[in-house]
Amino acid sequence: MVASTHWLASATGMGVLERGGNAFDAAVAAGFVLQVAEPHLNGPGGEVPILLWSEADQKVSTVCGQGVAPAAATIERFTELGLDIVPGTGLLAATVPGAFGGWMLMLERWGTWSLADVLAPAIHYAEHGVPVLERVSATIEAVRELFTEDWPTSAATWLPGGNVPDAGSKFANPVLAATYRRVVAEAEAASSTREGQLAAARKAWYEGFVAEAIAEFCARTAWRDSSGEAHGGLLTGDDLARWSASVEEPLALDYHGHTVYKTGPWGQGPVFLQQLALLRGFDLDAMGYLSADYVHTVTEAAKLAFADREAWYGDTDVPISDLLGEGYNAERRTLVGPEASLELRPGAPGGRPPRLPDFPEPGTTSDAPGISGARRAPQGVGEPTVARDGRVKGDTCHLDVVDRHGNMVSATPSGGWLQSSPTIPELGFCLGTRAQMFWLQEGLAASLRPGTRPRTTLSPSFALRDGQPWLAFGTPGGDQQDQWSLNFFLAVVHGRLNLQEAIDAPMFHSEHFPSSFFPRGSRPGVLHAEDRIDAGVLAELRRRGHEVETQDPWSLGRLSAVARDGAFLKAAANPRGAQGYAVGR
Template identity: 50%
Template sequence: MTFTTRPDILGTFGAVATTHWIASAVGMRMLEAGGTAADAAAAAGFTLNVVEPHLNGPLGDMPALVWAADAEAPRMICGQGTAPAGATVAHYRDQGLDLIPGAGHLATVIPGAFDAWIVMLSLHGRLTLREVLEPAIHYARHGHPILARVCDTIAGQADLFRAEWPTSAAVWLPGGDVPQPGALFRNVQLADFWTRLLEEAETASGREAQIEVARRAFREGFVAEAIDGFVREIEPMDGTGVRRKGVLTGADMAGWRATVEDTVSTRHAGWEVFKGGFWSQGPVQLQALNILDALGIAGEAPLSDGFVHKVTEALKLAFADREAFYGDPDHADIPADRLLSPDYARERATQIGDTASRDLRPGRIVGFETLADAAIARSARIGTGAGAGLGGGEPTMAHLANRRGDTVHIDVIDRWGTMVSATPSGGWLQSNPVVPGLGVPLNSRAQMFWLDEGLPTTLAPGRRPRTTLSPSMARAPDGTRMAYGTPGGDQQDQWQLTFILRMIHHGMTPQQAIDGPLFHTGHLQASFYPRGLKPAHLMIEPAFAQATLEALRARGHAVEVSEPWAVGRLTAALRRPDGVISAAATPRLMQAYAIGR
């Protein structure tokens, strides 16, 4: 018998797994009240804005896969906002920038998360907006026991808040002090923001009408007005240590809508895996599965150096392609069919040998050679990223402003078999100063654009940044459907890949696959400022055998052993054809929780 840190939750009614136990309980409450997976996911998502503010916020981003019970495949609700009209390469270059900072108003795109939740509720929900929002409002107004990691994040930013971002100090430093772990923490401004949205919504009659009024209040009413006025008024210190005005306006917000799109997918050993399009990093997981299929991963033991080596090298190739070829398909020509073709995967698999590569190696795709060459040249220019970027060296607040956040994740299945996999992020408490009257900051997703011309990821008005946010869904050969995902930036599809391979090839349950030791590589062009690459890097948990670690070093991997239980924050939920539902959550960080019955 294989023991796990937690039970595999089994039932038939429904399940919720998120990265915070309070959000999981709130989601389950929605299911118990007759709500759908969409209602539960949205309620959990709004609650995560409150209890994990260092990892996500209402003015951030939110892609979500929704698989309706009667649908053949999931669809993507894209809550990834686009660059504002004033976000041009020329303007940013005129500001003395060669990289977009990791914090500050120039790092901001149009907030997309709220509209995406609203679209999900409108298409797939049953409960009223008040029922969905009330738990989050309660925890914002009356308090929740604040996580130690939130307190640590606030402590690391406290000097910046006091000196440069006073609106943030007013929210995150109650009474002028860093909150203590476990103390009740309140964000009354956020509670008032959501309460006003509800009050305006409820001037209309009927659920759908109320949802639409709230949507307009966000993108055209008092929310957009507050953001527009604040961005016009101040010049916050950004991640380079310079005070610069942003370019986001209320008109940008009024003109943007979340979209509903088809997914992309691949087949591996009888399974089908579904991801967001090439505006996300999601296809990296699909490309890696294809390469590993060509390499022959099935025979590798899950804790062997051969398994870790093959997975890592496949990921390096897929991430090199991400850097060269991925971007917003609405604004750039993406060789999507070639990237996901079996023939291309077989070509790429021949590039993997017995030793670790130290080079960035995008593929050679006819008609796209210049993009591959540009990616290699860009990587050489950026280097490891240590000390990179303007303002490096001279002590300024920049070392504080560049503290990036992470992400949260939600998986839900309801009694009817509809499921949601959502990865909200952005709008971290450390990304930007708090918008007065809203209690939360703007996002910093624009740092994923380049200021080099002619790329799929070149900064341009109306273009989506190539985001790291990457929820997943899969269907097993027997018809079992699964939602899964994790926070982790560039690591999201790396941890998810190991998870799904353990289920496909080693017969593990979701909890077993999550509990197994994890690893990831930094051998990729980082998505976050200062965008460095770590050649041959391999971060790996110490639960791997010492002999495995030594074998990986002998293969040329630059092995960095993490602290125990420190890599990955996976959650998952699945539904078998017989109606049995299962859910699982990581024990890492001791926050995530799966609930079901």
């Protein structure tokens, strides 16, 4: 089974499985196709965290394909540039592009296919073209002026003949195809073995021609970014050469016979576990799925967990055992009252006082570009947003795979959006902007520090049921990922829905806490809910103090999932946007 946010990626992964590849081979091939098919949501300059179950290892592992801040990226350097927040676009916000290293590490350690074979589908689609999604066309139209006036290399790539590609037309990126062809050629010239070729490919990317082009582009060019000024980049060849993807132990929490796994607190993943730790002290079954009590309790627990994310998460020493401990959560549960909270209330795990950033003033910023902030339009399907000053936002992809052996993968690639940074002309792709998630304030868990990972929102999920591997799942959506994914999981566990029913169910999420994206806005008390939720429930939530903003009926969430369920493999994908796809046999 393969499920993802784009039908071409799902079909690619299924083709790999049918030709004898395993789940890891399929996920890698599908992941590179997502870069071509959904370039407004991810790209080669982005990153990928992965959770996987290996039948051979009989365990869950985390692959961290999240790059780090450059050595020159210090708070002092940004202060010298007159900045108090990392721009949301352009070269200053780039971290080391980790997606390639993450995919290669998983392929090397658990896969069976060669580099040439897993890259062949992406090379084919980049060279010969893919059908342009409506949202890709809309994104390019939204940034047309930015490209033509300020980012000419992006205009050359994404405005063929000076025109925005029409939705449904065929679009090719031959320069990207040539980049991947060269990586394969250099790898095959360097070694005759699969392992040797993968090592050579990483070297070409992080020490060879790709790294050289990135370093030169950052050093020799300056481009207008969301600060309104032109800046060069800070990434160097040494930054790329020093970094490598890693395999880590995931975090886990038991909940009603299930064990849920997430990445470490260098990302927001543990906030899912914190919500479960709070919710296991409430009787959601007695409340009734999607009742006012249910939605209120889940929402208030999310506010508490995400407040801790703001105070405690980062690529540093995080008191995660205390944050997930029952004593701490028993105390925090008492803060869930009958009315909606309008405060941001981080806790004090182990008696440590919380330290929050100096956030922008809460409230509506209607042209804010971030995935969070003021959002009147539904944000579930990755539509572009462009502010009057050219600031732009992007979104994310997701894919899940389970093979006949029982291996499973949950991966959430993102970053390197076509609209996030100028295209590097020799490579056919742009850098990411994940450094916007750092704070330019000293002494915080997520303060900018050279060589550290930004506290990313990317958050794949995995779960055992009764001790057996069961479910790989996830969604795009920035700060909403660990709300939408949690709601899906609770719909299966407490709503007794099957995978597709749980994805199709009416979705909701809180806008209460600060966004992880430039310019870091928040909307305390705001609750977004699809208008398919019962009108009486929404009225009761408003009575309790939630500022409910109803959204279109199929607009929130972009989940996909695969499962091992007894003698069967199962999968489901998101119908919203008519783009996600689940396939299997």
